[in-house]
Amino acid sequence: MITRRFALHAIASAAAVSLVPSLSFAQDVSSYPxxxxxxxxxxxxxxxxxxxxxxxxxxxxxxxxxxxxxxxxxxxxxxxxxxxxxxxxxxxxxxxxxxxxxxxxxxxxxxxxxxxxxxxxxxxxxxxSPLVLVVNESNPAKTLAEFLVQARAKRLNAGSSGNGTPPHLGLELLALNAKIEVSHIPYKGGAPSLNDLLGSQLDFIVSNLPECSTYVKAGKLRALAVTSAKRHPLLPDVPTFAESGLPGVELExxxxxxxxxxxxxxxxxxxxxxxxxxxxxxxxxxxxxxxxxxxxxxxxxxxxxxxxxxxxxxxxxxxxxxxxxx
Missing domain, CATH: 3.40.190.150 (Bordetella uptake gene, domain 1)
Known part of the structure; x- marks a missing residue:
């Protein structure tokens, strides 16, 4: 009998102890943070x-x-x-x-x-936020079609904010769908690559819109296409890649x-x-x-x-x- 009572008491105690973390946990959730x-x-x-x-x-x-x-x-x-x-x-x-x-x-x-x-x-x-294909304002290409003529005539240099970053991914999607080859130059961030594009040391960038929109509005860079499914309110005159004939280049x-x-x-x-x-x-x-x-x-x-x-x-x-x- 003593053994049985001891066993029952041990089970009850263990059950009570097991509830402590749960009760404490519930209190933590209710008082969070x-x-x-x-x-x-x-x-x-x-x-x-x-x-x-x-x-x-x-x-x-x-x-x-x-x-x-x-x-x-x-x-x-x-x-x-x-x-x-x-x-x-x-x-x-x-x-x-x-x-x-x-x-x-x-x-x-x-x-x-x-x-x-x-x-x-x-x-x-x-x-x-979408990405934008941008070129220097001195580039004669006014449309994606005109840009692709350049890209198929010679291998262009393109910058990005680093390997595997969204601008690099946009570049790879463009190359894949347009069937062009480009020389990718990774930078440590979007700003350095934009600076080199502004200085005509790069041919183009597929840039994050928030990083390049100021330069586009100032006329220092020209936006040729955006990677979103619809045109963006900040650049209403810039067509999407789909509108420009490359529907596979969609990325946000x-x-x-x-x-x-x-x-x-x-x-x-x-x-x-x-x-x-x-x-x-x-x-x-x-x-x-x-x-x-x-x-x-x-x-x-x-x-x-x-x-x-x-x-x-x-x-x-x-x-x-x-x-x-x-």
């Missing part, structure tokens, strides 16, 4: 992703009544910061800013220390928010709600639209589908075009 949040941006300060993250951090931080501190961890083609976030505790206090480049990195690098789909959880898809860079896999769904949903409200607010949506972004505000499930599709799509293109990591 109770301390400052780290928002890892795997790019240098001042870039497009960094600007978006800081806007979200400020707006969502006020709504959540907690400080959200942006932590720039650039390096290793944006993998340094992503790996740091992937290996952080799944408690909701680590956020990660990601872009299309992270989806491409899954096939561009063969030995990544983290998996985008296994070690990180999608929270919110925030905004998109995006930025979003993820957290470590295993983060409680209640926390993910709460953060997603506030991030989406922030990016759709008049203050932020008008500001990012003026920069060339289109606010999207997709939740965890929809964002997960975007990531999945882009990982699959670019795995094939990386293989076909033999795109190498820098």
């Amino acid at each position: 109770s301390k400052p949040i780290r928002y890892i941006v795997p790019f240098p300060p001042g870039g497009l992703t960094d600007v978006m993250a800081r806007l979200i951090a400020l707006n969502a931080g006020m709504a959540l009544k907690q400080s959200i501190l942006v932590d720039n961890r650039a390096g290793a083609s944006a993998n340094l910061g992503a790996d740091l976030a992937a290996k952080s505790p799944p408690d909701g206090y680590t956020w990660l800013a990601i872009t299309l480049a992270h989806a491409v990195n899954q096939s561009l690098f063969t030995n990544l220390p983290y998996s985008l789909e296994k070690n990180l959880a999608p929270v919110a898809h925030l905004a998109t 860079n995006w930025t979003g928010l993820m957290m470590p896999a295993g983060t409680p769904k209640a926390i993910i949903d709460k953060v997603a709600s506030e991030a989406i409200k922030s990016v759709k607010s008049r203050e932020i949506s008008d500001r990012v639209a003026a920069m060339g972004f289109t606010p999207t505000g997709l939740g965890p499930a929809e964002f997960g589908e975007v990531i999945k599709k882009d990982v699959i799509r670019w795995r094939e293109i990386v293989k076909v075009r033999n795109i190498q990591a820098g």
